[in-house]
Amino acid sequence: MMRIFTVSLLTAVAVMVVGACSSPSVEQSINPQSPAWNGVTAEARRAPPPPQKATTANPRIVAGYSGLQCVPYAREQSGIAIRGDAWTWWGKAKGKYQRADKPAVGSILVIGKTAKNKYGHLAVVTGIVNDREIIVNHANWLNKGQIHLDTPVRDVSARNDWSAVKFWYTPGKVLGKSTYPVSGFIYPKGKVASSN
DSSP states (O other): OOOOOOHHHHHHHHHHSSSGGGSOOOSOOOOOOOOOOOOOOHHHHHSOOOOSSOOSSOOEEEOOOTTOOHHHHHHHHHOOOOOSOGGGHHHHHTTTSOEESSOOTTOEEEEOOOSSOTTOEEEEEEEEEETTEEEEEEEOTTSSOOEEEEEEEEEOOTTSSSSEEEEEEGGGTEEOSOOEEEEEEEOOTTOOOOOO
């Protein structure tokens, strides 16, 4: 369920977190690799690749939130109280929140940093479509401070372990071409991994 923001809250959140997923970071790098989740059925491993179309009715972009970053948005939507560049959340969650390689509604998808995406990215899981596709809400994906709702994210890893994903490109109405490394999923307090 999406919370309704007021402009003053967005302004306050944007000011509280300098930069979020696009800020300079002085923190040391963590290993963006996470152990493989082995709970995938043999039938799912043999399944053909999913079709190149959205499986949600309405992926869309909410405009008008200039300067909003992925970090304060993910923190507000999930209640996970971590700060700092998006890629650092995986390491900072250790010992404070449950971390897993399996998505769950309400969890945070943590994208590791790359040469082109040096601050990483965070997205809030809002739905599970199947073993290889989830739906997320996230902010500042195209670096315009906008909120992207009902965005399909596809597991494109060879082992079906959520270690690599592609995001739906809403403006083009197509699955994006770029592949992003996944550190894992961070669960809010009280949420535990379960089989779907």
